[in-house]
Amino acid sequence: MNIKDVAQKAGVSISTVSRVINGTAFVSEELKEKVLQAIIDLGYSPDYLARGLRLKKTFSVGMIVPDVANPFFAATVRGAEEELRKAGISLIIINTDQEIKEEIDAVKTMVSKRVDGVIFMGSGQETEAVETICKNKIPAVFLDRIDDKRFSSVVINNYAGMFKMMEYLYSTNHRNFIYLGGPEHVKSSQERKRAVLNFANDHSDIAIKCYTGEYSYKWAMENILPILGKEKTPDAVVCGNDLIAFGVIDALKKKGIKIPEDVSVTGFDDIFYAAHYNPPLTTVHQPNYELGREGARLLLGHIEYGSEKLVSKILPVSLVVRDSTRVR
Amino acid sequence: MNIKDVAQKAGVSISTVSRVINGTAFVSEELKEKVLQAIIDLGYSPDYLARGLRLKKTFSVGMIVPDVANPFFAATVRGAEEELRKAGISLIIINTDQEIKEEIDAVKTMVSKRVDGVIFMGSGQETEAVETICKNKIPAVFLDRIDDKRFSSVVINNYAGMFKMMEYLYSTNHRNFIYLGGPEHVKSSQERKRAVLNFANDHSDIAIKCYTGEYSYKWAMENILPILGKEKTPDAVVCGNDLIAFGVIDALKKKGIKIPEDVSVTGFDDIFYAAHYNPPLTTVHQPNYELGREGARLLLGHIEYGSEKLVSKILPVSLVVRDSTRVR
DNA sequence: ACCATTCATGAAAACGTTTTCCTAATTGTA
DNA sequence: TACAATTAGGAAAACGTTTTCATGAATGGT
Structure with a gap:
């Protein structure tokens, strides 16, 4: 046929x-x-294969993502898919679990598949993967993590978000902090931590201890108590993302420590569950869905008009105050 | 090159x-x-396009899914992608929001893309879409929804799960029930409801009222209070899935009704948040990730060996008792 | 030492499109 | 009426592979 x-x-x-x-x-x-x-x-x-062969176009773009099962990324994938579908382009996804090797493999697959473009949410150490994209001249947009000057990217204003959070906590009389952040090598993680430290530096009456590890529930759950053991009890535990905050909350609750009565806990991301957690989490809202959409739009521009001007878009975030914090 | x-x-x-x-x-x-x-x-x-053209294979399969941003489906997508990647096949996803028109379009896209197979999570009324798959002889596996005898499928044992839940509630002295279920036309929804009704039928001392609507937080939130208004307060509100349960919980809490003290609430699915909700939700655990993996495995079989024997696999579920229910 | 057989490699066809290049027919003009 | 200009639609090339078929060399047996 x-x-x-x-x-x-x-x-x-x-x-x-x-x-x-x-x-x-x-x-x-x-x-x-x-x-x-x-x-x-x-x-x-x-037959799109034949057509693609002739046209040198596949009408599909690849999305490389740490883990679709993670609600954070899922929303972004959804946003991207929707925007691309409107343009008659379909989305191939690959999960990498932020493993460098997987990221490289993913890019190679994308190259062989001759995708029209790539949306990349990387681990932050994806240099070889990036080079491969570069060498093969594949239009690409980076989301939320690195900002290589050779590519367009759209990031969430992590610094401003965390800074806002600190301002809020300071204004509600928190002075003693513990910061529990994500991986050192991840851009978003770095920015969030930088905001915390900068704010602390500007205020001589603030005491803070920073720890970094993973963006995960499990890591937080396992590490907060030992950390707390050797520090004096803080006014607030500021967390690098919501999952960490959930881990902290659950670990503290299990220890009989009350939130927010004994200690405030804050997150970052505002994933769906944040509003429904126990207690509902004070956090920074990220427009994840919009992140995907914007990334897709940018990529479509690059695909359509060839090597268009590069764009670095910064999406605004907003503070959401709920019940995991209280005035001191 | x-x-x-x-x-x-x-x-x-x-x-x-x-x-x-x-x-x-x-x-x-x-x-x-x-x-x-x-x-x-x-x-x-x-070039996989050229190779595909010659080989009449694309090394990619399509996954048609209501909404990747929904944690339930996200895990399934992840499971499927992982399994397929192992086999050197990549995954194209399309979101349909369970709109029949979108489902049909999605299948058409898959046909044109000449995917090697399709994993379908449909709305339950995807007859035209199914016919198109049939007509084009695309290997397909259906997940969790319909069971057309012409295709392999893997479903979660909804009936058994909900039955188990009823047994548990009955054994803890719940007698008055309200059931809030998902859409009437969705298979999983039908099965869950059937279990509830069958169980109730077998026990003359049970009183129950059933309502069906959407598998959503919003729908539950908006409808539980009016429903509760005209019924006498039940021992338990049994919900068709976790999202409905969340909606019910939040609506009741807002009204000052205590859970589980005043009324027990149960869910179904055991999405990540269920364990961390306020209160942690008693629900039925579904192996979503495994669902995706199993679907992919089945599909790979069909692709590899042509029109292999059809398989209908039923995945077991388990009851998870948490704090949204108490002994009456 | 000669013929038959095996076998490594190359040439060319095929997969299903799009598009360039022609050709034949139609229209328009003097 | 005759010739130029336009145009609808067909033939064939090209896209980058895989694989069949053919060929020439090398090997082996008698």
Whole structure:
């Protein structure tokens, strides 16, 4: 079942069928109708592989992402897919778990698949993967993590968000802090920590201890108590993301420490559960869905107009105060 | 940069390069080495479009899913992607929001893309979409929703899960129930409801009222209070899934009704948040990740061995008792 | 030492499109 | 009426692979 069959059935040439399908040239009403009818009768649909081969386009873009099962990334994937689908492009996703090797493999796969572009949410140490993208001249947009000057990117204003959080906590009389952040090498993690430290530096009456590890529930759960053991009890535990905050909350609750009565806990990301946690979490809201959409839009621009001007977009965040913090 | 360039650089024929790459025939060590070196020097990677065109394979499968941003489906997508990646196949996802029109479009896209197979999580009314898959003879596996005898499917044992839940509630002296279920036309929803009704039928001392609507937080939030208004307060509100339970919990809490003191609330799915909700939710655990993996495995079987024997796999569920229920 | 057989490699066809290049027919103008 | 200009639609090339088929060399047996 190919274009030849359609042509035969309609009694025209292959060229004519192609022209009718793509509207690339004038075809008389008479023939056009015959062709259209034949297409319906045969239930024909053009082969995108063949078309892609000829056009040097696949009408698909790849999205490389740490883990779709993580609600944070899931929303972003959704946003991207939606925007791309509107443009008639489909989305191939690959999970990397932030493993460098997986990231490299993912890029290689994308290269072989000849995707029209790539949306990359990396581990922050994806240098080789980035080089491969560069070498193969694949249009790419980076989300939320690195900002290589050779590519467009859209990031969330991590610094401003965490700074806002600190301002809020300070204004509600928190002075003693413990900061529990994500991985050192991850850009977002660095920015958040930088905001915390900068704010602390500007205020001589603030005491703070910083610890970094993983962006995970488990890591926080296992590490907060030992940390707390050797520090004097703080006014607030500021966490690098919501999952860490959840871990902290659960660990503290299990120890009989009350939140926010005994200690305030804050997160970052505002994932769905944050509003429904026990207690509902004070956090920084990130427009994840919008992140995906914006990334896709940028990428579409690059694909459409070739090597367009590079753009670095910064998405605004907002503070969401809930019940895991209280005025001291 | 194509196979021709490699051949030229290595001073061999195209055929030889192809044979080296795919290992489809013996090639002398000498030539093999030259070819391999040329590939490295040029940074060549074969074009999967061309290969696909020739082989009539795309090495990609499509996954049609209501919404990746929904944690439930996200885990399933992750499971499927992982399993497929192991087999060297990549995953194209399309979100449908359970809109019939979108489902049909999604299938058409998959047909044009000539995917090697499709994993379908549908709305339950995807008849036209299914016919299109059938007509185009695309290997397909259905997840969690319908069980068309023409396709393999893997479903979660919704009936048994909800039955178990009822047994537990009954054994803890709940007698008056309200059931808040998902859409009538969705298979999983039907099964869960059937379990509730069957159990109630077998026990003359049970009183129950059933309502169905959407599998959503919002729907539950908006409808539980009006419903509760006209019924006498039940011992338990049994919900069709966790999101509904969350909505019920939040609506009741806002009204000052205590859970589980005043009324027990149960969910179904055991999404990540369930364990951390306020209160932690008694629910039925579904192996979502495993669902995706199993679906992928089945599909790979069909792709590999052609129209293999059809399989209908039922995944077991388990009851998870937490703090949203108490002994009456 | 000669013929038959095996086998490594190359040439070319095929996969299903799009598009360039022609050709024949139609239209318009003098 | 005749010739130039336009145009609808067909033939064929090209995209980058894999694989069949063919060929020439090398090997082995008698």
